[in-house]
Amino acid sequence: MKTLTFQNSYIIGVISAILIFGSLVECRVPSSYNLNKVDYTAINCRKHSALLTDFGAVGDGKTLNTKAFNSAITNLSQYANDGGALLIVPPGKWLTGSFNLTSHFTLFLQKGAVILASQNEADWPQLPVLPSYGRGREAPDGRxxxxxxxxxxxxxxxxxxxxxxxxxxxxxxDKFKQGQLKLTRPYLIEIMYSDQIQISNLTLVNSPSWFVHPIYSSNIIINGLTILAPLYVPNTDGINPDSSTNVRIEDNYIESGDDCIAIKSGWDEYGIKFGKPSQQIIIRRLTCISPKSAMIALGSEMSGGIQDVRAEDLTAINTESAIRIKSAVGRGAFVKDIFVKGMNLNTMKYVFWMTGSYGEHPDNKFDPKTLPNITGINYRDVIAKNVTIAGKLEGIANDPFTGICISNATIEMFVKKNAIVENGVHKVKLPWNCTDISGVTSNVHPQPCALLQEKKVDCPYPTDKLPIENVQFKTCSI
Known part of the structure; x- marks a missing residue:
C-alpha cells in the first residue's frame, strides 16, 4: 500500500494564471476576470496553471465543453513531474460530459463557477462493472x-x-423511476485505484446517483463540502468510501434522499473474492438531513469487511436513523471496531438501528451459509429528541451481533397527541426491539432491552490518531 509523503513544513505555491505553455497553448486571461490573489489549502500546491478558457471553453451553460476539459487536462498532464498543474474553472456555467483527471493535478472552481453535467447519455462513456460488485449496482450490464x-x-x-x-x-x-435504464446511473465524482486524494470546499448538487465515491483507494481527505439532493430521490448518497483505507471526512453538510455517508466494501461473493476492506476511517463534524435513510450507514455491501471506523461530533435533523448497520446472510466478512461519540439528534425514527436481513443480492450465486461477523460496536454521549424508536437491533439467527456498547445516551421519545397516560406517564411505542444481539449499556434512557445488560462502563473511543489525521494542508495561492 502506498503511503503519504507530504512535507512537514508549509510550502507557499505561487501559481500564475497567465503562464505561457510553450507551443502548446498561450494562456490569455480576459480582462473581465478578477485577478486578485486567492489563497486555498491543499495537500500539495502546483507549479503550473491554466484557465479552462485557454482551451476553447465557453461558459454560457449551452456550449458542450467536454473537449475543452479533456484537452486542458491532457496538456497539463505533461507537468506531473515538474511540480504538477492546476486547471482554473472561472465564473460561468460550463456544460460538459464525463471527463478524466490526471496525477499531480488540481481542478479548481472559482467562486461563481458552475460545472453543469450534460443530460445527453452519449456524453457519458460506459464502464465495465466493478470487480467487487460483479454487476452494475442498479442494472446488470454495467454502468x-x-x-x-x-x-x-x-x-x-x-x-x-x-x-x-x-x-x-x-x-x-426520471428514467430510473420508469425502469428505462440498462446501465447504472453515473456518480458525480469517482476516483478508483488511487492514492492521495483531496475533495474539498465545493457545493455539489443534484447528482444522478451517489455524489462522491472513492473506491479501491487510500489516503483520502474529503472536507468542507455542501452536498444537496432532493430528499425524495433514492440512491443520492453523499459520500461513499468503498474498499478504501485511511480516509478523513470532516466539516461536511449533506441533504440527501439516501444515506449521507455510506461505507462499503463489495457485494456478496464478489466482494468476498476481491477482499479489500474499508478501514481506518475518521468522520468529524457532519451535519445530515435524510428523512428516508441514515446519517452514516455501514453496508449493506460490506463483503470485503469494514473495520476501525471512528465518528464524532455528529448532527442529524429529520433523519431516519443515526448510525445504521446493514448486512445479511451471504455477505460474509465483518463490521467491527466501530466507535461513535458525540451525537446530537433531532426528529429521528431510529437512534440505533442494526439489521441482519438487508437482503439485496447481485444474483442468486451467493452462499446463504456465508455469514457476517458484526462485533465491537460502540456508541457514547448521545442526545436525541423527538424519537419514534430508540433502538431496533436485529442480528441473525445463529449469528448474533455481539460486543455492542452504548453509554451516556438520553433519548426523548415522540409523544402523540392524546396519548394514553398511565401513572402520570405518557405511553409510547415500545422504545427498544432487540433480537439475536448481545452487549452492555450504561446510563441509557429509556431503559434498553434485556439483551443489553446494564453495566457501569464508558464505551471506548480510541485515543491514538489514524495516519490520515497527521496530514497537514499547505497554503497555496492563485
Whole structure:
C-alpha cells in the first residue's frame, strides 16, 4: 500500500494564471476576470496553471465543453513531474460530459463557477462493472462513467472557492423511476485505484446517483463540502468510501434522499473474492438531513469487511436513523471496531438501528451459509429528541451481533397527541426491539432491552490518531 509523503513544513505555491505553455497553448486571461490573489489549502500546491478558457471553453451553460476539459487536462498532464498543474474553472456555467483527471493535478472552481453535467447519455462513456460488485449496482450490464472520473492516480485534488458541480440529475431520476435504464446511473465524482486524494470546499448538487465515491483507494481527505439532493430521490448518497483505507471526512453538510455517508466494501461473493476492506476511517463534524435513510450507514455491501471506523461530533435533523448497520446472510466478512461519540439528534425514527436481513443480492450465486461477523460496536454521549424508536437491533439467527456498547445516551421519545397516560406517564411505542444481539449499556434512557445488560462502563473511543489525521494542508495561492 502506498503511503503519504507530504512535507512537514508549509510550502507557499505561487501559481500564475497567465503562464505561457510553450507551443502548446498561450494562456490569455480576459480582462473581465478578477485577478486578485486567492489563497486555498491543499495537500500539495502546483507549479503550473491554466484557465479552462485557454482551451476553447465557453461558459454560457449551452456550449458542450467536454473537449475543452479533456484537452486542458491532457496538456497539463505533461507537468506531473515538474511540480504538477492546476486547471482554473472561472465564473460561468460550463456544460460538459464525463471527463478524466490526471496525477499531480488540481481542478479548481472559482467562486461563481458552475460545472453543469450534460443530460445527453452519449456524453457519458460506459464502464465495465466493478470487480467487487460483479454487476452494475442498479442494472446488470454495467454502468455509466461518473462526471469527474479518475483511475490509477496519485495526488489528485478537486477543490475551489465554493464553486459548484451540478449533476442535473432529474433526467436520470426520471428514467430510473420508469425502469428505462440498462446501465447504472453515473456518480458525480469517482476516483478508483488511487492514492492521495483531496475533495474539498465545493457545493455539489443534484447528482444522478451517489455524489462522491472513492473506491479501491487510500489516503483520502474529503472536507468542507455542501452536498444537496432532493430528499425524495433514492440512491443520492453523499459520500461513499468503498474498499478504501485511511480516509478523513470532516466539516461536511449533506441533504440527501439516501444515506449521507455510506461505507462499503463489495457485494456478496464478489466482494468476498476481491477482499479489500474499508478501514481506518475518521468522520468529524457532519451535519445530515435524510428523512428516508441514515446519517452514516455501514453496508449493506460490506463483503470485503469494514473495520476501525471512528465518528464524532455528529448532527442529524429529520433523519431516519443515526448510525445504521446493514448486512445479511451471504455477505460474509465483518463490521467491527466501530466507535461513535458525540451525537446530537433531532426528529429521528431510529437512534440505533442494526439489521441482519438487508437482503439485496447481485444474483442468486451467493452462499446463504456465508455469514457476517458484526462485533465491537460502540456508541457514547448521545442526545436525541423527538424519537419514534430508540433502538431496533436485529442480528441473525445463529449469528448474533455481539460486543455492542452504548453509554451516556438520553433519548426523548415522540409523544402523540392524546396519548394514553398511565401513572402520570405518557405511553409510547415500545422504545427498544432487540433480537439475536448481545452487549452492555450504561446510563441509557429509556431503559434498553434485556439483551443489553446494564453495566457501569464508558464505551471506548480510541485515543491514538489514524495516519490520515497527521496530514497537514499547505497554503497555496492563485
Amino acid at each position: 455509466f462513467s461518473s462526471l469527474i472520473f479518475g483511475t490509477n492516480l496519485t495526488d489528485v485534488i478537486i477543490t475551489g472557492n465554493n464553486g459548484t458541480i451540478d449533476g442535473q440529475g432529474s433526467y436520470w431520476w
